[in-house]
Amino acid sequence: MSSSCCTPDGSCHTSAGESTTATAVADSTAxxxxxxGMTCGHCKTAITKSVGELAGVISVDVDVAGGLVTVTTGGEAxxxxxxxxxxxxxxxxxxRA
Known part of the structure; x- marks a missing residue:
């Protein structure tokens, strides 16, 4: 059996650095x-890259068809x-949508 950070009950144990990241995500704002102007996958990639480089951005989700970009940040966007x-x-x- 290989080792894993996940326990049989589905919970995980991580190092202190990873816990800090989990806390930041828990305190995040979407x-x-x-x-x-978005029409294709290139649009999604370009926006994800540009917005993702901003300080405080944790994740970027682009819905090209809907014309929406959801940004998760470590505080107020x-x-x-x-x-x-x-x-x-x-x-x-x-x-804002």
Whole structure:
């Protein structure tokens, strides 16, 4: 049997560094924005990369068909920084959804 961080009851034990990350995610905020101009996988990649490079961003989920970008941050999202990152990727953030 191979070793794993997961116990038989489905809980996990991790190192202190990983616990800190889990805490940051637990204290995170998800904000969804409407973004215009997205049409394909390249759009998703470009926005994910640009927004993902912002300080405090934990994850980025892009729904091209719905025109939505959900950003999980370690605190309150900075709308101006998000708009600038989306603009840098070549798209337009039109507001919060």
């Amino acid at each position: 904000t969804t924005y409407r973004v215009s 900075d709308d101006a920084a998000m708009a600038a990152a989306v603009d840098d990727a070549g798209y337009e953030l039109t507001g």
